Amino acid sequence: MALLGFERHDHDSCVSDTLSAAEAHCAEAGLRLTPVRRRVLEILLERHRALGAYDILETLAAEGLGSQPPVAYRALDFLVKAGFVHKIERLNAYVACAHPGDSHAPAFMICRSCDSVAEAQASLAAGALGDAAKAAGFRIERTVVEAEGLCPGCLKRGDAT
Amino acid sequence: MALLGFERHDHDSCVSDTLSAAEAHCAEAGLRLTPVRRRVLEILLERHRALGAYDILETLAAEGLGSQPPVAYRALDFLVKAGFVHKIERLNAYVACAHPGDSHAPAFMICRSCDSVAEAQASLAAGALGDAAKAAGFRIERTVVEAEGLCPGCLKRGDAT
DNA sequence: ACTCCAATGTTATTGTGTAACATGGCTTGC
DNA sequence: GCAAGCCATGTTACACAATAACATTGGAGT
Numbered sequence: 001m002a003l004l005g006f007e008r009h010d011h012d013s014c015v016s017d018t019l020s021a022a023e024a025h026c027a028e029a030g031l032r033l034t035p036v037r038r039r040v041l042e043i044l045l046e047r048h049r050a051l052g053a054y055d056i057l058e059t060l061a062a063e064g065l066g067s068q069p070p071v072a073y074r075a076l077d078f079l080v081k082a083g084f085v086h087k088i089e090r091l092n093a094y095v096a097c098a099h100p101g102d103s104h105a106p107a108f109m110i111c112r113s114c115d116s117v118a119e120a121q122a123s124l125a126a127g128a129l130g131d132a133a134k135a136a137g138f139r140i141e142r143t144v145v146e147a148e149g150l151c152p153g154c155l156k157r158g159d160a161t
Numbered sequence: 162m163a164l165l166g167f168e169r170h171d172h173d174s175c176v177s178d179t180l181s182a183a184e185a186h187c188a189e190a191g192l193r194l195t196p197v198r199r200r201v202l203e204i205l206l207e208r209h210r211a212l213g214a215y216d217i218l219e220t221l222a223a224e225g226l227g228s229q230p231p232v233a234y235r236a237l238d239f240l241v242k243a244g245f246v247h248k249i250e251r252l253n254a255y256v257a258c259a260h261p262g263d264s265h266a267p268a269f270m271i272c273r274s275c276d277s278v279a280e281a282q283a284s285l286a287a288g289a290l291g292d293a294a295k296a297a298g299f300r301i302e303r304t305v306v307e308a309e310g311l312c313p314g315c316l317k318r319g320d321a322t
Numbered sequence: 323a324c325t326c327c328a329a330t331g332t333t334a335t336t337g338t339g340t341a342a343c344a345t346g347g348c349t350t351g352c
Numbered sequence: 353g354c355a356a357g358c359c360a361t362g363t364t365a366c367a368c369a370a371t372a373a374c375a376t377t378g379g380a381g382t
Contacts (some may be wrong), residue, residue, distance in 0.1 A: 006297055034329070054368065068332060073370065089250040090305055092338090092369060107290050109299045120293040127288050129268050129308060132281040136167055137313035138270045144251055146305040147290060152298035195360070214338070229363060234339065239360095253338060253369095 006118055006151050015045040021100055022084050031082060036065050040075040041084055041096060050093035050110075050117045088117060090146045095119070105143055111151035113159045118151070167279050167312050176206040182261055183245050192243060197226050201236040202245055202257060211254035211271075211278045249278060251307045256280070266304055272312035274320045279312070 019042060026033040033041075043059050044051060057072040066072070076094055079085035085094050086106050097106070098119040107122030122145050133140050150159070180203060187194040194202075204220050205212060218233040227233070237255055240246035246255050247267050258267070259280040268283030283306050294301050311320070 006299065032328080036330080052368075053370080066330075069370070070332085070372095071330070074330080089307070107293070109290075109294055109297065109301070111299075112302070118297060118299070120290060120297075122288070122290045122293075127283070129270075129281060129283045129306065132268070132283070133270055133308060133310070136270065136279060136281075137316065138167070138272075138279070138308070139310045139316055140270070140308045141273070141310040142308070144305060144307040144309070145290060146250070147294060147299070147301045147303070148305070149294075149300045149302040155298065155300055193360080197361080227362075230339070231341095231363085232361075235361080 006116065006153065011048065015042065018045055018084075018096065018100055022082075025101075026082070029082075031078075036060065036071060037075045037078050039063070039065055040072065041079055044079075044085060044094060044096040048096070050088050050091050050095040050115065052091075052093050056094070086119070088146060089144050090148065091115070091117075105145075107145035107147070109147050109149065109151070111154055112148050113150055113154040116151050116153075167277065167314065172209065176203065179206055179245075179257065179261055183243075186262075187243070190243075192239075197221065197232060198236045198239050200224070200226055201233065202240055205240075205246060205255060205257040209257070211249050211252050211256040211276065213252075213254050217255070247280070249307060250305050251309060252276070252278075266306075268306035268308070270308045270310065270312070272315055273309055274311055274315040277312050277314075 019038070022041060023033055023038075025031075039060065040056055043056055053069065053072045053076060056076070057067070057069060060072060061067040076085060076087075080087055080094070083104060084097055084100060086097055086108075087094055088108060088110065090110060095108075095117050097104075099106075099121065102121065105121065105123050107120045109118045109120065111117075122143075129143075130140065132138075180199070183199075183202060184194055186192075200221065201217055204217055214230065214233045214237060217237070218228070218230060221233060222228040237246060237248075241248055241255070244265060245258055245261060247258055247269070248255050249269060249271065251271060256269075256278050258265075260267075260282065263282065266282065266284050268281045270279045270281065272278075283304075290304075291301065293299075
């Protein structure tokens with residue numbers, strides 16, 4: 001039983017549901033969810049946390065699905081472009097999208113103590129930064145919003161207060 | 162919402178003023194703005210753009226101020242902690258703070274065509290993400306807010322539209 | 323059967339960042 | 353003065369992150 005956001009949930013079904021949804025979406029959009037790509041997404045869903053490309057590669061290698069960095073990076077590129085996975089810039093790590101299908105301006109809360117990551121929606125461009133961009137004549141195409149701090153669990157335990 | 166990044170300004174005085182202010186602040190706070198640290202800040206101010214640690218190191222090395230990565234990284238760590246420099250996570254690069262002294266929740270606009278970076282203020286924690294964090298019981302300590310897109314100059318020239 | 327193209331396999335390299343330990347120099351208390 | 357301790361720096365070596373470039377495979381369409 002792992003954490004979504006910072007709460008418990010039915011993890012088995014969350015994994016299989018998301019995989020099914022991804023398959024359906026790919027079929028519809030003419031994208032190819034190949035074995036490696038599918039397995040990378042599954043790994044991220046199973047572990048349910050931000051993983052480095054080399055962590056993922058380790059698992060792939062153990063399963064005979066590829067042992068060199070480009071294998072992992074190419075699968076991740078595909079999944080990120082398709083919107084199934086997000087990159088956490090602050091951690092140089094990747095995490096399965098928690099709101100697949102939703103329109104996307106993801107924001108993340110990253111616990112500096114246990115490294116758990118929760119995804120929220122933040123339509124940044126609509127707020128103060130959007131105004132600043134408009135004033136400056138800057139055209140926003142993508143946003144990175146990541147908050148670092150302490151998750152409820154670590155706060156409660158008094159970790160790294 | 163002051164912007165430095167995409168507009169002309171008196172660069173010489175911006176460099177020397179900021180350096181003086183940094184010196185004053187360090188003296189007051191009991192921090193040591195050593196030659197390497199001071200020079201790194203000066204390099205960032207002079208070039209007035211986001212620089213990788215190894216770019217900075219190259220300049221330092223040419224001046225006999227240190228040739229190994231830890232020299233640059235330690236100086237950058239100091240400057241970031243002191244608030245004189247920000248790291249742009251999306252670029253793995255560092256940029257001198259454009260609003261030294263102000264209370265700090267910096268936000269950045271990054272041009273994907275010319276790599277220029279403008280700094281704005283965005284009190285993120287006060288907005289939608291702050292609400293989400295409060296609801297989740299997450300304590301925000303630091304925020305990374307970076308918008309990627311096209312700056313006015315590149316838009317006007319039609320670069321990479 | 324052939325061609326094309328997308329995906330994968332593989333080698334090698336570049337870029338980013340840190341661990342760990344040695345040295346030097348200042349300051350603070352004695 | 354001088355010893356102790358601390359902070360900054362010097363240096364080696366390495367770990368982690370990402371990509372370039374090229375070879376190979378395998379299916380889709382003709």
